[in-house]
Amino acid sequence: MAEAPRTKRKxxxxxxxxxxxxxxxxxxxxxAELRLRRVLRESARDKAVFLHxxxxxxxxxxxxxxxxxxxxxQEEKVSELLKKHTKLELQMRxxxxxxxxxxxxxxxxxxxxxxxxxxxxxxxxxxLRQEVHLIRETWEDYKNITLPxxxxxxxxxxxxYNILEKKAEADRIIHENPDPCNGFVLVPxxxxxxxxxxxxYLIALVHRRxxxxxxxxxxxxxxxxxNILQEGTEAVAKRxxxxxxxxxxxxxxxxxxxxxxxxxxALGYDAPGSSVERAHLLADVIDNLAMDSMxxxxxxxxxxxRADELLLKKFQEAGRV
Amino acid sequence: MAEAPRTKRKxxxxxxxxxxxxxxxxxxxxxAELRLRRVLRESARDKAVFLHxxxxxxxxxxxxxxxxxxxxxQEEKVSELLKKHTKLELQMRxxxxxxxxxxxxxxxxxxxxxxxxxxxxxxxxxxLRQEVHLIRETWEDYKNITLPxxxxxxxxxxxxYNILEKKAEADRIIHENPDPCNGFVLVPxxxxxxxxxxxxYLIALVHRRxxxxxxxxxxxxxxxxxNILQEGTEAVAKRxxxxxxxxxxxxxxxxxxxxxxxxxxALGYDAPGSSVERAHLLADVIDNLAMDSMxxxxxxxxxxxRADELLLKKFQEAGRV
Numbered sequence: 001m002a003e004a005p006r007t008k009r010k011x012x013x014x015x016x017x018x019x020x021x022x023x024x025x026x027x028x029x030x031x032a033e034l035r036l037r038r039v040l041r042e043s044a045r046d047k048a049v050f051l052h053x054x055x056x057x058x059x060x061x062x063x064x065x066x067x068x069x070x071x072x073x074q075e076e077k078v079s080e081l082l083k084k085h086t087k088l089e090l091q092m093r094x095x096x097x098x099x100x101x102x103x104x105x106x107x108x109x110x111x112x113x114x115x116x117x118x119x120x121x122x123x124x125x126x127x128l129r130q131e132v133h134l135i136r137e138t139w140e141d142y143k144n145i146t147l148p149x150x151x152x153x154x155x156x157x158x159x160x161y162n163i164l165e166k167k168a169e170a171d172r173i174i175h176e177n178p179d180p181c182n183g184f185v186l187v188p189x190x191x192x193x194x195x196x197x198x199x200x201y202l203i204a205l206v207h208r209r210x211x212x213x214x215x216x217x218x219x220x221x222x223x224x225x226x227n228i229l230q231e232g233t234e235a236v237a238k239r240x241x242x243x244x245x246x247x248x249x250x251x252x253x254x255x256x257x258x259x260x261x262x263x264x265x266a267l268g269y270d271a272p273g274s275s276v277e278r279a280h281l282l283a284d285v286i287d288n289l290a291m292d293s294m295x296x297x298x299x300x301x302x303x304x305x306r307a308d309e310l311l312l313k314k315f316q317e318a319g320r321v
Numbered sequence: 322m323a324e325a326p327r328t329k330r331k332x333x334x335x336x337x338x339x340x341x342x343x344x345x346x347x348x349x350x351x352x353a354e355l356r357l358r359r360v361l362r363e364s365a366r367d368k369a370v371f372l373h374x375x376x377x378x379x380x381x382x383x384x385x386x387x388x389x390x391x392x393x394x395q396e397e398k399v400s401e402l403l404k405k406h407t408k409l410e411l412q413m414r415x416x417x418x419x420x421x422x423x424x425x426x427x428x429x430x431x432x433x434x435x436x437x438x439x440x441x442x443x444x445x446x447x448x449l450r451q452e453v454h455l456i457r458e459t460w461e462d463y464k465n466i467t468l469p470x471x472x473x474x475x476x477x478x479x480x481x482y483n484i485l486e487k488k489a490e491a492d493r494i495i496h497e498n499p500d501p502c503n504g505f506v507l508v509p510x511x512x513x514x515x516x517x518x519x520x521x522y523l524i525a526l527v528h529r530r531x532x533x534x535x536x537x538x539x540x541x542x543x544x545x546x547x548n549i550l551q552e553g554t555e556a557v558a559k560r561x562x563x564x565x566x567x568x569x570x571x572x573x574x575x576x577x578x579x580x581x582x583x584x585x586x587a588l589g590y591d592a593p594g595s596s597v598e599r600a601h602l603l604a605d606v607i608d609n610l611a612m613d614s615m616x617x618x619x620x621x622x623x624x625x626x627r628a629d630e631l632l633l634k635k636f637q638e639a640g641r642v
Contacts, residue, residue: 036400045366045367045393047392047394051399072364072366072368072370075360081389082372087427096437097435097437100352100434100436101434102432102433106427109432111422111423112421113420134569198363248596267598268450274597275596276596276601277569281623299612
């Protein structure tokens with residue numbers, strides 16, 4: 001999977017996540033008291049690291065996942081950085097080329113830190129680096145393997161409902177079409193700190209709750225999908241000044257949570273999960289459905305699964321891998 | 322183009338690079354005296370920025386290119402980072418998820434700095450970001466804009482014919498099906514040095530010379546495409562031990578040369594050009610053609626063009642961008 005080594009900070013409520021201690025979720029997270037257990041994964045390209053830590057309490061420690069990711073440079077602060085570095089060490093010189101180590105002051109070297117606390121075993125597994133396998137899922141496979149698997153898992157998507165019901169992140173909403181059938185909410189993705197447009201990343205979450213993924217889409221959903229494409233593009237242009245010709249608008253299959261959502265990312269940003277084996281352009285999805293309402297109930301779809309994913313085991317048991 | 326925003330740190334001697342002042346190349350580089358002229362390019366994903374700066378001398382300033390890139394986390398220093406941060410600011414909280422800004426001490430936030438000094442105009446051009454534009458090409462656009470453009474350009478693909486005729490790279494051929502209509506040659510791509518399998522990259526070049534791209538494909542080409550998928554996969558497994566479940570097999574649209582070819586890359590390798598706005602999985606292409614022989618003569622196709630590409634100008638002249 002192209003995005004395997006990349007950062008993945010999607011929010012999924014796994015089984016057991018709901019069983020956490022309510023108090024812990026409202027206390028400030030004691031980062032300095034965290035004991036590092038192991039590095040789950042790192043990405044040299046993204047400058048990110050995924051950690052399994054433990055917070056010591058009265059008895060046994062409580063698990064936490066901590067994701068550290070260096071942030072993109074901010075254009076308006078680059079001059080300051082050049083002048084205010086605390087130290088500059090020459091590393092190598094060859095003709096007109098030279099390289100240095102530059103050590104910036106703290107205020108110019110922010111690290112984006114994401115905490116999942118308390119974390120369950122499922123959270124830990126999710127962030128642990130794994131081998132990936134390519135699956136070509138026919139419609140029969142979907143019906144016989146994938147769908148029963150999705151239904152057997154009680155993935156909680158309470159965080160999505162919190163947003164749709166304005167119980168969380170209400171101040172972050174960029175655009176809403178309130179129609180219960182063809183409406184949606186557009187919010188910045190967690191991965192985007194909104195400081196620069198280069199890595200712009202928003203998510204459109206549909207209001208209706210009966211569409212799990214691309215596989216459920218038929219021509220019936222065309223008005224919804226066209227609303228997302230048109231209104232989403234307009235809202236991003238209006239709020240951020242980024243025109244539609246600079247946006248990559250797509251769905252994931254498999255998605256990381258089974259409530260239909262659409263990704264909006266800056267075209268120049270090589271976003272995790274934008275590779276051909278996972279992303280489906282919304283414009284293509286619309287054209288395919290307009291051509292054949294049953295397109296996604298006929299066509300085989302390719303995706304990758306990590307070695308530890310239960311769905312891979314289901315495909316293996318069915319002799320399909 | 323997916324690879325446009327990435328860092329490129331190859332050192333190429335451009336014309337004029339040799340004409341620099343020898344003294345300047347041995348003096349220490351005065352980073353703090355650098356006046357920032359403009360940001361040439363930045364990469365949010367790589368956390369890198371390419372700067373055009375000027376060093377003030379006696380008369381006019383001397384140009385320099387300065388590349389700043391944040392460095393990957395070092396596993397052995399992560400514990401220190403968690404304890405020694407100078408400040409931790411809560412940004413957002415929702416259920417068990419929270420995000421923070423963490424400000425590390427200078428010694429734990431090194432920036433790799435590369436300087437090209439003195440820099441010529443060619444260096445500046447090389448690092449300058451080209452805007453990319455998303456194009457949604459209908460079949461009419463293809464016939465009226467793209468096809469006449471391809472025909473008007475005398476792109477030389479002699480190097481492809483040299484391979485097919487064994488006049489070049491004959492010793493590099495991994496597999497061949499010699500059939501003039503449904504056959505092909507599989508060779509390692511130039512980008513792959515064959516030293517490690519992580520970035521495995523091969524190209525299948527078809528023997529027939531009348532298929533320019535995806536747009537020309539119909540059900541007539543299914544035997545050819547199925548041969549490439551099946552024999553190509555088998556050949557890679559046999560020669561390199563990489564199974565089909567670890568391969569991403571796809572076509573580009575637009576391709577970089579108009580002689581039909583198929584890319585084979587390692588699934589775990591985030592290869593340039595594997596994003597959804599350029600890549601089309603061979604398995605999907607085969608299924609689409611099996612479903613509708615005219616699929617690629619009906620469907621709109623999305624791709625990106627850089628601001629300096631002539632084809633973009635043609636779309637602009639036609640009022641399609």
